[in-house]
Structures are given as structure tokens and as C-alpha cells.
Amino acid sequence: MNEDLAVTVGVDSHKDVHVAAVLDQAGRLLGTRSFPTTIRGYAQLATSAESFGTVLAVGMEGTGSHGPGLLRFLGEYGLPVVEVDRPDRSTAVSARPTPSTLRLPPEPCSPAAPAAPRRPATLRSR
Incomplete structure (x- = not known):
């Protein structure tokens, strides 16, 4: 683990796998990987994320x-x-690029993107 590097992890959850993306503080993608939705997969995701550096937050x-x-x-x-x-x-469908916006950088696709709306995660009953 690079203890000097602080990272943020974005996780997109699915029925059979969770996909994690690890970003540095500048928003650069350091790696992505899929993990099974089992206790062992959860542990692998956590330790894999920590192998990149100090985890500041996991966005799910x-x-x-x-x-x-x-x-x-x-x-x-x-x-x-x-x-x-x-x-x-x-809004994503209506925000297709036009000739005037083609030169703009693409929007971040990771759930860990700093501009994404977020709140502390809690379990909700349905």
C-alpha cells in the first residue's frame, strides 16, 4: 500500500458483482475491478482498494x-x-453533445466523481 496516496473508491452495485473504481485525489482512474457479491468478495474489494493507498471514502x-x-x-x-x-x-439523453460542446471534457462516469450529489449511506427499509 502506498500510504502517502489518498484514494476514493466508487462502487456500482449489481446482483452478482460489484464494480469498483479507484481514483486518486486529482480524479485520475487508478484501476477498476469486479468483485462477487459475497462476504469474500466484499473483503477482496476492501483490501484491493486499500492496496492503492489510504481510502478517504467509498461512494456507493x-x-x-x-x-x-x-x-x-x-x-x-x-x-x-x-x-x-x-x-x-x-437529462443525460437530452444532454447529447452538440458541435459547440464537443471540445469539452466528458463528464466523469465514476460514481466516486467529486461533483456527484452524495450523502452518508444508511440502510433503508423498503
Whole structure:
């Protein structure tokens, strides 16, 4: 582990796998990897994230559907977790590039993107 490097982890939760992306403080992607949705997979995700450096936060999308187990595990493991709001897909379709915007950098696609709306993650009952 590079103890001098602070990283943020973005996780997109799915039924069978969780996909994690690790970013440095400048927002550069350091790596991505998929992990099974098992206790062993949760532990692999946590230790893999820590192998990049000190984890400042884990941003999770989908904590109410496929992510509650991982959310609980990471909290007990001691990593700070925030829930990241899913992008509004209705505005994404209308925001297709035009010739005047083609030169702009693309929007971040990682759930750990610093500008993403976020709040402390909590388990919600349905």
C-alpha cells in the first residue's frame, strides 16, 4: 500500500458483482475491478482498494437494492461510505453533445466523481 496516496473508491452495485473504481485525489482512474457479491468478495474489494493507498471514502450507488450487504460490510470494516445518487437518465439523453460542446471534457462516469450529489449511506427499509 502506498500510504502517502489518498484514494476514493466508487462502487456500482449489481446482483452478482460489484464494480469498483479507484481514483486518486486529482480524479485520475487508478484501476477498476469486479468483485462477487459475497462476504469474500466484499473483503477482496476492501483490501484491493486499500492496496492503492489510504481510502478517504467509498461512494456507493445502489445501496438500497443490490448494495446493502456491501454497505454493512464496509462500515463494519471501518471504511467511510457515502451514498452517491444515480444520475438522472432523462437529462443525460437530452444532454447529447452538440458541435459547440464537443471540445469539452466528458463528464466523469465514476460514481466516486467529486461533483456527484452524495450523502452518508444508511440502510433503508423498503
